[in-house]
Amino acid sequence: xxxxFTTRAEDYSKWYNEVVSRADLAENSEVRGCMVIKPYGYAIxxxxxxxxxxxxxxxxxxxxxxxxxxxxxxxxAEEKNAEGFAKECAVVTHHRLINDPDNKGKLIVxxxxxxxxxxxxxxxxxxxxxxxxxxxxxxxxxxxxxxNQWANVMRWEMRTRIFLRTAxxxxxxxxxxxxxxxxAIEESARxxxxxxxxxxxxMAMPVVQGLKSExxxxxxxxxxxxxxxxxxxxxxxxxGTSHFLAQNFAKAFDVKFTDKEGKQDYVWATSWGVSTRLxxxxxxxxxxxxxLVLPPALAPIQVVAIPIYKTEEELSEISKHFNELGEKFKExxxxxxxxxxxxxxxxxxxxxxxxxxxxxxxxxxxxxxxxGKVEIARRDNKTKxxxxxxxxxxxxxxxxxxxxxxxxxxxxxxxTSNTQEVDSYEDFKVKLKAEGGFFLAHWDxxxxxxxKIKKETKATIRCIPLEQKTEIGKCMVTxxxxxxxxxxxxxx
Amino acid sequence: xxxxFTTRAEDYSKWYNEVVSRADLAENSEVRGCMVIKPYGYAIxxxxxxxxxxxxxxxxxxxxxxxxxxxxxxxxAEEKNAEGFAKECAVVTHHRLINDPDNKGKLIVxxxxxxxxxxxxxxxxxxxxxxxxxxxxxxxxxxxxxxNQWANVMRWEMRTRIFLRTAxxxxxxxxxxxxxxxxAIEESARxxxxxxxxxxxxMAMPVVQGLKSExxxxxxxxxxxxxxxxxxxxxxxxxGTSHFLAQNFAKAFDVKFTDKEGKQDYVWATSWGVSTRLxxxxxxxxxxxxxLVLPPALAPIQVVAIPIYKTEEELSEISKHFNELGEKFKExxxxxxxxxxxxxxxxxxxxxxxxxxxxxxxxxxxxxxxxGKVEIARRDNKTKxxxxxxxxxxxxxxxxxxxxxxxxxxxxxxxTSNTQEVDSYEDFKVKLKAEGGFFLAHWDxxxxxxxKIKKETKATIRCIPLEQKTEIGKCMVTxxxxxxxxxxxxxx
Numbered sequence: 001x002x003x004x005f006t007t008r009a010e011d012y013s014k015w016y017n018e019v020v021s022r023a024d025l026a027e028n029s030e031v032r033g034c035m036v037i038k039p040y041g042y043a044i045x046x047x048x049x050x051x052x053x054x055x056x057x058x059x060x061x062x063x064x065x066x067x068x069x070x071x072x073x074x075x076x077a078e079e080k081n082a083e084g085f086a087k088e089c090a091v092v093t094h095h096r097l098i099n100d101p102d103n104k105g106k107l108i109v110x111x112x113x114x115x116x117x118x119x120x121x122x123x124x125x126x127x128x129x130x131x132x133x134x135x136x137x138x139x140x141x142x143x144x145x146x147x148n149q150w151a152n153v154m155r156w157e158m159r160t161r162i163f164l165r166t167a168x169x170x171x172x173x174x175x176x177x178x179x180x181x182x183x184a185i186e187e188s189a190r191x192x193x194x195x196x197x198x199x200x201x202x203m204a205m206p207v208v209q210g211l212k213s214e215x216x217x218x219x220x221x222x223x224x225x226x227x228x229x230x231x232x233x234x235x236x237x238x239x240g241t242s243h244f245l246a247q248n249f250a251k252a253f254d255v256k257f258t259d260k261e262g263k264q265d266y267v268w269a270t271s272w273g274v275s276t277r278l279x280x281x282x283x284x285x286x287x288x289x290x291x292l293v294l295p296p297a298l299a300p301i302q303v304v305a306i307p308i309y310k311t312e313e314e315l316s317e318i319s320k321h322f323n324e325l326g327e328k329f330k331e332x333x334x335x336x337x338x339x340x341x342x343x344x345x346x347x348x349x350x351x352x353x354x355x356x357x358x359x360x361x362x363x364x365x366x367x368x369x370x371x372g373k374v375e376i377a378r379r380d381n382k383t384k385x386x387x388x389x390x391x392x393x394x395x396x397x398x399x400x401x402x403x404x405x406x407x408x409x410x411x412x413x414x415x416t417s418n419t420q421e422v423d424s425y426e427d428f429k430v431k432l433k434a435e436g437g438f439f440l441a442h443w444d445x446x447x448x449x450x451x452k453i454k455k456e457t458k459a460t461i462r463c464i465p466l467e468q469k470t471e472i473g474k475c476m477v478t479x480x481x482x483x484x485x486x487x488x489x490x491x492x
Numbered sequence: 493x494x495x496x497f498t499t500r501a502e503d504y505s506k507w508y509n510e511v512v513s514r515a516d517l518a519e520n521s522e523v524r525g526c527m528v529i530k531p532y533g534y535a536i537x538x539x540x541x542x543x544x545x546x547x548x549x550x551x552x553x554x555x556x557x558x559x560x561x562x563x564x565x566x567x568x569a570e571e572k573n574a575e576g577f578a579k580e581c582a583v584v585t586h587h588r589l590i591n592d593p594d595n596k597g598k599l600i601v602x603x604x605x606x607x608x609x610x611x612x613x614x615x616x617x618x619x620x621x622x623x624x625x626x627x628x629x630x631x632x633x634x635x636x637x638x639x640n641q642w643a644n645v646m647r648w649e650m651r652t653r654i655f656l657r658t659a660x661x662x663x664x665x666x667x668x669x670x671x672x673x674x675x676a677i678e679e680s681a682r683x684x685x686x687x688x689x690x691x692x693x694x695m696a697m698p699v700v701q702g703l704k705s706e707x708x709x710x711x712x713x714x715x716x717x718x719x720x721x722x723x724x725x726x727x728x729x730x731x732g733t734s735h736f737l738a739q740n741f742a743k744a745f746d747v748k749f750t751d752k753e754g755k756q757d758y759v760w761a762t763s764w765g766v767s768t769r770l771x772x773x774x775x776x777x778x779x780x781x782x783x784l785v786l787p788p789a790l791a792p793i794q795v796v797a798i799p800i801y802k803t804e805e806e807l808s809e810i811s812k813h814f815n816e817l818g819e820k821f822k823e824x825x826x827x828x829x830x831x832x833x834x835x836x837x838x839x840x841x842x843x844x845x846x847x848x849x850x851x852x853x854x855x856x857x858x859x860x861x862x863x864g865k866v867e868i869a870r871r872d873n874k875t876k877x878x879x880x881x882x883x884x885x886x887x888x889x890x891x892x893x894x895x896x897x898x899x900x901x902x903x904x905x906x907x908t909s910n911t912q913e914v915d916s917y918e919d920f921k922v923k924l925k926a927e928g929g930f931f932l933a934h935w936d937x938x939x940x941x942x943x944k945i946k947k948e949t950k951a952t953i954r955c956i957p958l959e960q961k962t963e964i965g966k967c968m969v970t971x972x973x974x975x976x977x978x979x980x981x982x983x984x
Binding site for chain 2: 027029030031034035036037038039042043046062063064065066067068069070071072074075076079082086087088089090091092093094095096097098099105106107109118119120121128131132135141147151152154156168170343
């Protein structure tokens with residue numbers, strides 16, 4: 001009777017959609033390219049937000065909120081940025097609807113309510129924020145400004161996929177203002193490090209920190225730091241970016257400050273963001289053919305308990321045990337759900353929580369009651385163990401840590417075994433097609449070569465890794481000198 | 493040298509704007525009617541969110557996220573709701589900008605990127621949510637659905653005021669679906685009670701719980717519960733609403749369920765919301781002519797410590813004391829700031845934290861060091877006391893509770909002394925003009941009478957209070973029978 005679900009090997013993309021849908025994370029809405037994030041999916045996003053928000057505050061940032069609309073004249077002020085986003089802007093042109101005179105009960109846009117200036121729904125907020133910072137900054141005493149915003153943004157993407165690329169998405173965007181170039185560069189690097197720590201420690205997702213090549217940079221940035229992760233199909237996913245914006249926005253919006261010596265200069269800027277795309281990265285890093293797999297640090301339910309019983313008495317006895325256990329978990333901050341729903345069979349529940357990626361499952365039946373035992377199953381490697389009920393708390397505590405570490409190690413081992421150095425372009429092309437993954441190759445540093453490779457192979461430079469051995473080599477395409485290897489891969 | 497600020501008596505509206513600006517809470521943006529919420533203002537909103545979010549979860553709700561855009565055809569489906577919001581809708585009509593051929597570096601809307609169907613920026617989300625619920629609900633087993641969303645919404649208001657009435661604002665909107673009418677009514681009442689508890693316990697703002705008259709109801713609701721608060725100018729402010737939507741949205745979006753007996757029926761709905769308007773209510777309830785006054789439960793900084801010193805040694809000794817104290821506060825969950833900024837004088841700091849409404853100020857100078865004393869000043873009633881430094885923690889702990897209670901009591905006493913019963917319309921008109929405040933009067937229950945009073949006096953029915961003595965009387969205008977008094981007042 002069990003429905004057969006698509007495996008990764010059969011159709012990776014279909015498998016992803018099924019994992020999302022079976023775990024009840026999100027679905028497409030009736031608005032083109034926009035998703036509905038369902039309660040279980042949103043609960044994971046809330047956990048991510050909570051951890052990230054604390055990290056931003058620890059590093060001195062405060063939250064604030066800026067308007068969702070950007071008047072066109074502000075939007076176009078920083079030309080590169082405007083050019084980068086112009087093609088995918090939702091534009092508000094009117095501010096009223098009226099009854100359709102020809103169609104009772106229907107509404108039409110009121111032509112008399114046309115705006116004098118169009119408003120762009122923010123694809124990113126540099127423009128509105130820097131036009132505001134102009135009012136806030138006069139002197140070095142007003143600096144640094146370290147602000148973050150949690151918000152929705154809109155980019156009219158033509159091809160969308162839940163979490164990975166949607167027209168509307170949720171994100172945070174940090175926007176900081178500094179008196180010196182070096183301070184701004186430090187800030188960009190620091191926040192990229194925050195992202196890397198979050199990805200590795202909480203998402204259990206190993207990432208490479210690096211710099212983007214010029215053509216892959218954020219529109220308006222002078223340098224873009226990023227974290228890149230490898231998905232199970234060998235493709236790269238850009239999981240977060242942190243931009244050193246130099247004085248580009250300060251110049252576009254005329255934001256100057258007086259330094260300690262009384263001299264005027266433009267302000268230095270950074271911006272950095274991660275989005276609900278991280279949900280896609282999380283799903284694709286750990287999930288298996290049975291459904292979602294979640295690292296304990298981000299699981300809304302870390303432990304689920306399922307009773308097996310025939311009689312009311314049995315259920316009542318098992319409930320007593322699990323409710324007591326639940327109190328202990330609560331004290332330890334472990335999120336626990338005891339599912340005693342009488343309308344569902346244990347088998348249905350097993351499959352349900354497996355699909356939802358709950359890290360640990362505890363089962364107790366009548367025989368366990370007698371022997372004082374429980375069965376504990378872990379979602380990550382599907383092993384089970386029977387232990388004394390009295391040991392459950394300590395056992396589960398260390399098991400959760402163990403699962404967290406195991407997921408990271410497994411993902412890292414996968415990445416290692418799918419990362420290779422290549423020195424010839426021919427070799428690269430063959431292996432990219434046959435094996436996929438990350439390729440460390442020498443590149444001559446030009447956009448022309450990068451473009452040629454992209455056109456011929458669909459692989460792009462994911463980043464120039466921050467940490468690597470110095471190695472003089474020759475560009476795999478042109479043979480020109482190169483000082484370090486960069487990562488090529490196909491990407492999301 | 494101290495700049496003179498506007499008092500409440502001089503110009504209440506100007507006073508409000510100055511309090512907002514001096515406390516650095518928010519400012520108008522370059523987008524018509526939209527505000528920028530600055531870090532200190534946002535920190536208060538974050539505290540509100542945190543408390544409310546926990547209360548929603550305690551009452552069984554989960555968060556989710558729905559698209560910001562509503563296709564016009566969905567928007568117009570529930571006619572009353574559509575009619576109620578049509579006049580103030582921001583409408584997206586295009587999805588791309590292109591270079592202006594006549595004006596280098598400028599952008600214009602691409603006429604080729606006109607949308608087939610216009611998208612409305614959500615003024616509220618019933619339409620998009622109920623069109624989604626249709627897919628989620630088949631049987632009574634799928635009910636209830638108890639979802640909340642934290643989001644930005646847009647209502648194109650013509651006259652805006654920071655926090656009180658802005659085009660874009662932040663809010664939460666609960667949207668629940670139920671199998672029975674009584675369950676939905678219970679839910680609306682329950683959430684209104686949650687709002688009332690939050691207002692009174694955290695905002696220290698007394699509220700009247702009541703029902704709206706038909707003409708003041710939410711467009712599309714069959715009953716609207718509300719909490720109404722009195723501001724210091726005697727005007728009413730609607731601080732939260734909770735709507736029983738009956739089957740209106742279920743009918744508009746064809747959302748039916750099969751009950752236990754196998755019969756089909758439309759689903760019953762509620763929605764309920766509070767917004768950044770609460771910030772305006774908070775400010776106007778407690779603040780005085782010196783600036784913002786915050787209840788400790790929502791103050792981002794509950795205690796500020798200011799050193800008075802001449803020498804480095806003095807500062808170092810005072811810092812030692814305050815840093816130790818800070819550790820103790822941290823353990824107790826009391827938010828504490830030690831302001832040792834050497835660039836600012838104590839007098840500047842006193843005035844700064846007064847403007848920002850920090851509930852408790854602790855000052856230590858060289859003589860206090862010798863005598864082991866500190867001076868503790870409270871923001872609410874501006875009294876000071878000198879106590880032994882060693883008693884600070886316990887003293888401040890109880891002081892914070894004391895301030896919280898005092899602010900509530902004071903606001904409640906103000907409301908009581910500005911609430912009166914009136915029985916004649918003439919009397920009402922005279923007293924409304926001369927004294928303002930809340931008027932408990934009999935009303936015949938018709939929209940005509942309500943409209944006449946509104947037109948002639950600008951006062952509206954704020955609510956029909958849930959709790960009041962049964963009292964048969966005569967409508968103050970028409971003399972017709974009335975079963976209970978309602979509250980008339982001018983309002984925000």
